[in-house]
Amino acid sequence: xxxxxxxxxxxxxxxxxxxxxxxxxxxxxxxxxxxxxxxxxxxxxxxxxxxxxxxxxxxxxxxxxxxxxxxxxxxxxxxxxxxxxxxxxxxxxxxxxxxxxxxxxxxxxxxxxxxxxxxxxxxxxxxxxxxxxxxxxxxxxxxxxxxxxxxxxxxxxxxxxxxxxxxxxxxxxxxxxxxxxxxxxxxxxxxxxxxxxxxxxxxxxxxxxxxxxxxxxxxxxxxxxxxxxxxxxxxxxxxxxxxxxxxxxxxxxxxxxxxxxxxxxxxxxxxxxxxxxxxxxxxxxxxxxxxxxxxxxxxxxxxxxxxxxxxxxxxxxxxxxxxxxxxxxxxxxxxxxxxxxxxxxxxxxxxxxxxxxxxxxxxxxxxxxxxxxxxxxxxxxxxxxxxxxxxxxxxxxxxxxxxxxxxxxxxxxxxxxxxxxxxxxxxxxxxxxxxxxxxxxxxxxxxxxxxxxxxxxxxxxxxxxxxxxxxxxxxxxxxxxxxxxxxxxxxxxxxxxxxxxxxxxxxxxxxxxxxxxxxxxxxxxxxxxxxxxxxxxxxxxxxxxxxxxxxxxxxxxxxxxxxxxxxxxxxxxxxxxxxxxxxxxxxxxxxxxxxxxxxxxxxx
Numbered sequence: 001x002x003x004x005x006x007x008x009x010x011x012x013x014x015x016x017x018x019x020x021x022x023x024x025x026x027x028x029x030x031x032x033x034x035x036x037x038x039x040x041x042x043x044x045x046x047x048x049x050x051x052x053x054x055x056x057x058x059x060x061x062x063x064x065x066x067x068x069x070x071x072x073x074x075x076x077x078x079x080x081x082x083x084x085x086x087x088x089x090x091x092x093x094x095x096x097x098x099x100x101x102x103x104x105x106x107x108x109x110x111x112x113x114x115x116x117x118x119x120x121x122x123x124x125x126x127x128x129x130x131x132x133x134x135x136x137x138x139x140x141x142x143x144x145x146x147x148x149x150x151x152x153x154x155x156x157x158x159x160x161x162x163x164x165x166x167x168x169x170x171x172x173x174x175x176x177x178x179x180x181x182x183x184x185x186x187x188x189x190x191x192x193x194x195x196x197x198x199x200x201x202x203x204x205x206x207x208x209x210x211x212x213x214x215x216x217x218x219x220x221x222x223x224x225x226x227x228x229x230x231x232x233x234x235x236x237x238x239x240x241x242x243x244x245x246x247x248x249x250x251x252x253x254x255x256x257x258x259x260x261x262x263x264x265x266x267x268x269x270x271x272x273x274x275x276x277x278x279x280x281x282x283x284x285x286x287x288x289x290x291x292x293x294x295x296x297x298x299x300x301x302x303x304x305x306x307x308x309x310x311x312x313x314x315x316x317x318x319x320x321x322x323x324x325x326x327x328x329x330x331x332x333x334x335x336x337x338x339x340x341x342x343x344x345x346x347x348x349x350x351x352x353x354x355x356x357x358x359x360x361x362x363x364x365x366x367x368x369x370x371x372x373x374x375x376x377x378x379x380x381x382x383x384x385x386x387x388x389x390x391x392x393x394x395x396x397x398x399x400x401x402x403x404x405x406x407x408x409x410x411x412x413x414x415x416x417x418x419x420x421x422x423x424x425x426x427x428x429x430x431x432x433x434x435x436x437x438x439x440x441x442x443x444x445x446x447x448x449x450x451x452x453x454x455x456x457x458x459x460x461x462x463x464x465x466x467x468x469x470x471x472x473x474x475x476x477x478x479x480x481x482x483x484x485x486x487x488x489x490x491x492x493x494x495x496x497x498x499x500x501x502x503x504x505x506x507x508x509x510x511x512x513x514x515x516x517x518x519x520x521x522x523x524x525x526x527x528x529x530x531x532x533x534x535x536x537x538x539x540x541x542x543x544x545x546x547x548x549x550x551x552x553x554x555x556x557x558x559x560x561x562x563x564x565x566x567x568x569x570x571x572x573x574x575x576x577x578x579x580x581x582x583x584x585x586x587x588x589x590x591x592x593x594x595x596x597x598x599x600x601x602x603x604x
Contacts, residue, residue, distance in 0.1 A: 388599065
């Protein structure tokens, strides 16, 4: 079995500005969260052999690339994003032999495989960090070590080098008695930040990357890669340190300032990315590089993804994911303002209109299910309709779509109601910090926010069938899944959708095939229409004389076709089915009225 036929876009059609056009210009990527995808041995955790057993499913869906969240050796403090050995597989997932088998089997099916690259930080159990705890080691400067603030007893409250807080709660500094100093960690205290200012660190990372490329992988998705360069003054001091010439930000209600603006898109980022490109990818073909990009604006995305600058192929930007929360605080969710989502997407699309490339996503392992977030999951009819509508809206933009496991089935949030149901370090830590320590949020408010925005919503097991554990593991397995299966797997599962032409799964197959075969969808220009309409998201894709109108009603109520789209359509009562490219519904709208969650692509 091979993936669906995908045309090669001729160089006369501009994609990212490279020549020849990159192979991935009309490809679709599928993200696998290995611990939740398929368990082959009944221990409650997904594994590499489980992924191998489902490769035919992915090939049938039609995707071109699979991206694996980390499977490296790890203490699993942050579900594998804390790596203790980059060149080994954690026994939880299998072995290097299993990885080699996965690569071979995927390649036989025409599927490329990219791995998560986590090099902003390592685990504190990594050999590099353990060596760094000794000031006499050649790795003493491989991490961000600092002495206690002058006049304070090391290891006591207030002795931290500055006031920075971790994104996962608590201080961003952890005292190490062995070294007698503090180390910096933006995330968990078991995830110390690597010091990329040290060229030896960078060369060690590049050697490891080459080792994996030589082994046969097809590229990397790079975790928070835009945070590897920090802002320091002329003496190497971080903001807020004693004597630093860079002022820190004010302390917030939780008692900490934030390192985010000083650790995102730092002054040497372009240098580091260009150096990586030369050291790892020069002379190679057929690869793909994508970076998770905290702090990167659409304009900076243009520079980094411009092939002339030799950095990365594409980036994940996040403005669209902040359009439904108060003051960019995910734990204070608000209803989606569609006009803000349009604005964010328009900025991203406009920035790469002449050069560079965009990544398209609403879901991943760090986000709640978009269907529950922006769609309608309270009824089966609403779930199917909104799942299709949101998919159509995202996939019809210009760029490379990323599908997160289960998104193609219309999987929903877990709807957890108590703290003990959660496994995510971020959510649990911040619950205690915000509720128990700082008192800035009530238990009820925080649990409600976690149910709407928590990362565990995306991490419940993949729903393959209606059996006890949703087909993620055998019904008679002695263990239980590492996190609870969503009870709605009885009705929402792959087995129930395979043979249904009206399913969310079938609709995703159509969208993928359309991108493979239609140059307008793959590479046409993008123009937003009716930016202020609060219900309907509409835009035009064009390539030469070919134009496509995309209309999506993003609400539970009927909506009139907005003015600009109506003018393009002309006589609304005489829409021809011959000009319909794809639709969420079987029949065309009548009289200029779109049904709830109706989306369509119409050839003008």
